[in-house]
Amino acid sequence: MDETGEIRRIWQSLGLPGLVDVHTHFMPKPVMDKVWKYFDDAGPLVGRPWPIAYRTDEAHRVETLRGFGVRAFTSLVYPHKPQMAAWLNQWAAQFAAATPDCLHTATLFPEPGVTDYVRAAVDGGVRVVKVHIQVGGFDPTDPLLDGAWGVLADAGVPVVVHCGSGPVPGAHTGPGPVAALLARHPRLRLVIAHLGMPEYAEFLDLADRFDGVYLDTTMAFTSFVEEVMPFPPTQYGRLLDCGExxxxxxxxxxxxYGYAEAMGVLTRIPGVDADWLRKVFHDNGAQLFQL
Structure with missing residues (x-):
């Protein structure tokens, strides 16, 4: 069976109408090209060889996801310096307008004016925000961001945040800064990218403490990650209990690696059942984004 057939077999066998993928990247071509070059060069934030599996043009990538049966996906953009986020937000708004199955995405950076452009994005119908603490190299509790976090908390817009210390630690990665952020803005809806790897247990702790904390499965359990940042077997039960x-x-x-592997590894988690998989592959995302 080809890859598309295998992917569709998984979600169809669960009786689902398709997939909701909360962690996909579409960016302006010059930015995506630079990101791919960074991976090709195994840059310091990557730390190891990292071949890009789906290095095709933008239109082909969109059609690839549609062929897999992805009903909704994201264009997770992120800045690495000031005066970049507002431009990325404009591009992402235009991309979402032209691509109805892409959730309108925005981003932010600690800089003057961040509250204004985040509020403009919310007023413009943004559905999800991406924050990359590792690449941005900033503290999420930076006072410059306080107003923007308040806007997002009030609007209930989910924020996919790369805050774990994988693949390599950053100055402000780990559960501590996120816990401090939630202490100031407990109503934030945060989606912890990569299950918070490698601090899996600590980010599950935050999900226990805050009703608005979610975790995404990105790259978790794949052989590529298990080699260096394995998910602790002692936490399987907690992960399954947190299925909502x-x-x-x-x-x-x-x-x-292939998209089918990203899905297949979840079906092999010890103790997993069809109900958990239905929630993870589709229902939780559909509910969170009101699809």
């Missing part, structure tokens, strides 16, 4: 707030994410197209 686990969301499927793939990191498409920037993954060094």
């Amino acid at each position: 707030r686990i969301l499927f994410g793939s990191d498409f197209p920037n993954i060094p």
Whole structure:
């Protein structure tokens, strides 16, 4: 069976209408090209060879996801310096308008004016925000961001946040800064990318403490990650018990393996059942984004 057939077999066998993938990347071509070059060069934030599995043009990548049966996906953009986020938000708004199955995405950076452009994005119908603490190299509790976090908390817009210390630690990664952020803005809806790897247990702790904390499965349990940041078997039960707030994410197209593996590994978690998989692959995301 080809890859598309295998992917469709998984979700069809669960009786689902398709997939919701909360962690996919679409960016302006010059930005995506630079991101791919960074992976090709195994840059310092990557730390190891990382071939891009789906290195095709934008239109082909959209059609690939549709062929897999992805009903809704994201264009997770993120800045690495000031005066970049507002431009990325404009591009992402235009991309979502032209691509109805892409959730309107935005991002932010600690800089003057961030509250204004985040409020403009919310007023413009943004559905999800991406924050990359590792790449941005900033503290999420930076006072410059306080107003923007308040806007997002009030609007209930989910924020996919890369805050774990994988693949390599950053100055502000780990559960501590996120716990401090939630202490100030407890109503934030945060989707912890990559299950918070490698601090899996600590981010599950935050999900226990805050009703608005979700986790996405991006790259977790794949052989690529298990080699260096394995999910602790002692936490399987907690992950399954937290099934209402686990969301499927793939990191498409920037993954060094096939999309079918990203799905298949979840079906082999010890103790997993069809109900958990239905929630993770579709129902939780559909509910969170009101699809």
